[in-house]
Amino acid sequence: MNTVEYNKSVDKYADGMFRFILKNIKDEDKARDIVQDSFEKLWRNIENVNYQKVKSYLFTTAYHTMIDLIRKEKRKEDFENVDVKEYSHSEQYSDLKEVLNIALEKLSDIQRSVILLRDYEGYSYAEIAKITDLSESQVKVYIYRARKNLKSFIGSIETLV
Amino acid sequence: MMRRIDRHNYEEFFLDYLEGNLNDSEKKNLESFLVLNPDLKEELEEMCLIELEEENITFDKSSLKQIPFETDFEDFCVAKLEGDLEQEEEIAFTKYLNENLIGKAQYQLYEKTKLKADIGIIYPDKEELKRKERKIIPYWMISGVGIAASVLLLFSVWNTTISDKSTEQDSTKKVAYNDSVKKVVIAPTKDSDRLEKLVGVKSESNIAKQDEIKPELEEVENVIANSKTIEKKLDKIVTNTAITESTTENMQTETQKVGLPAVIKTAELEVLANVEVIEPKIEVSNQKKEMNEVPVNTGLANLGMSWKSSVKAKRKNNSLLYAVAKMGVDKIGEIAGKKVQLEKQYDSETEKTRLNFNTKGIGFSTSIK
Structure with missing residues (x-):
């Protein structure tokens, strides 16, 4: 993936990632941080990421970053059996x-x-x-x-x- | 065999009569028996009154049938919503929903669980996430001044090298200043007395000019210092233009003796920061033209001697060096993305070739031929 494709990825997926994270954690600042971190990781691995799979890479990275954040903040609550x-x-x-x-x-x-x-x-x-x-x-x-x-x-x- | 009716078996005849199973002869016998036994006739009549009426009892047979989608209705709803049903299941379940209003209402609730992305939510700083094309620029090439200094050093070394070689091999040197029409002919010590005798005038103006030189770069200072050293050796120098010109032939003779071009150093350099193009401050004027041509009226000729110039070889070296330098400077400019020029220009009026180097921060021009 090159710089042009990286910048295209920003245009195409940043909004979707932001919505996805924001709906999950309800914290705009942290959602922005997670999106930013995800693109930061992508930039560091730009040579190894195929443009065709960049969306999956970004959402995977964002998801796991979010899960880590939730765990850190001990916000995780099991709703499985909640009526x-x-x-x-x-x-x-x-x-x-x-x-x-x-x-x-x-x-x-x-x-x-x-x-x-x-x-x-x-x-x-x-x-x-x-x-x-x-x-x-x-x-x-x-x-x-x-x-x-x-x-x-x-x-x-x-x-x- | 015809049965006979009596008081021991009349119940059988009565039942068969009520069921309609008696034939005609048996019916006649029964009637004869009843006439003879009127008590039993009364009993038969009582039996005829007992007749059970058929009750209209219905059974809900549907409860016994297999009802589709009954037990896993919720799962079918989700599966339909997610598109997980097979084609046949999809058709059957859709038909079921159309026939079952309660089920249809439930499925409509499931349809409402389909989330829609709020496109009003956008990431606010997308431009900050974007990157520019990466360029690998060595730290020493980052600034135009750095590039200029590098190239300047290259040319200083180049000129110094030529000068050194000339010092070693030449017996005569000429030093000229670009802002002066006057030319100073610097001769080796051993020739200086003779020159003084020929000219008889000391070059004070050149010495004064030399004092005005304030080089900014160390490399250039070295070049100038070199020139000064040579000058010091030549205590008696001819400075007057006319006199210089009048002695040119003699000097050429001296120069031709060693067969090398005189390298004339111009020793004025001024570095001005942040000036787009600085007027040429350093001018190295090689009086090669004079050296390239074998003079006709020279002392050597008079003596029947000849001299072969080595300037061609020099030129070749210079051209190669220029090509290398040009390539290097172009590459530096390309990498740095800045305007760095190195060009060779021939001035038909002065019949000199000048080498120009220009960057944003520094520039100089030098005459190379």
Whole structure:
């Protein structure tokens, strides 16, 4: 990969990475740092990274940097067995987007990550597995659980409304 | 064989009668028996009253059938949303949803879980992430001054080398200043007396001029110092132009004796920082032209001797050196991305070839022929 391709990668993927990280950690400054770090790593390895695979490289790097950050800050919390109804409340929601944003926060870190990669970036199970260091089956299970949790949350809100 | 009815087997006949299984003769016998036994006739009539009516009982047979997508409905919803269903499953499940409103409502909830990226969120400092093409520039080439100093050193060494060789081999040298029309002919000590006698005038102006020289670079100082040394040796120098010219032939004779071109050093250099192009301050004027041609009226000729010039060889060396220097300077300029020029120009008026070196910070011009 050359400098021109590197700069193209910045234009093409920086926004998507920033959205992905920001949706996960809800901290704009840290999201920017992670994106910056990821491109810094890419620049250092520019000779070894194929331009065709640069998106995967960037998201993988950003994802693992984010996971490290979460672990450092001990923010990791297992939502696997959390009943989304516990988080239901009687406030009025203006639109589905807002409901989904809240529901997204209720998911476990891994569920949120895989569903964001799936919906935001359109990655396949195999690609997500590669980025997250999971098996394809695990990715599929996490996505199914995430969908069910999101659906339950939306359903409970609609019922309340 | 026809059965006979009596009081021991009449129940059988009664049941068969009620079921309609008696033939005509048996029915006649039964009727005769009932006439003879009226108590039993009453009993038969009671049996006829007991008739169970068919109840309209229905059974929900659908509960026994296999209901598709019933147990794993949620998974089918997600699978449909993710595009994981086979074509046949997709068709069957879609049909099921269309026929099942509750199921369809549930699936519509799943459809709402599909997240859409907020394109309003963008990374704010993309330009800061971008990089420029990398250039490998040695630290000593970073500034124009550095480059200029390097090339200047090269030419200083070059000129000094020529000067040294000339000092060793030449018996006569000429030193001229570019800002002066006057030419100073510097002769070796052993010839100086003779020259003084011929000219009889001491070159004071040149000495005064020499004092004005304030070289900025050490290399150039060395060159000048070299010139001064030579001058010191020649205490008596002819400075007047007219006189110099009048003695040219004699000097040429002396020069031809050793067969080497006189190297005339111009010793004025002024380095001005941040000046685009500095007017030539150093001028090395070789009176090669005079040396290249075998004089017709020379003392040697008069004596029947001849001299072969070695200038051609020098020229060849100079051309090669120029080519190498030119290539080096061009490469430096290319790497540094700065304007660094080295060019050779021939001036038809003065019949001299000048070598010009220009950078942003420093520049000089020297006459090489």
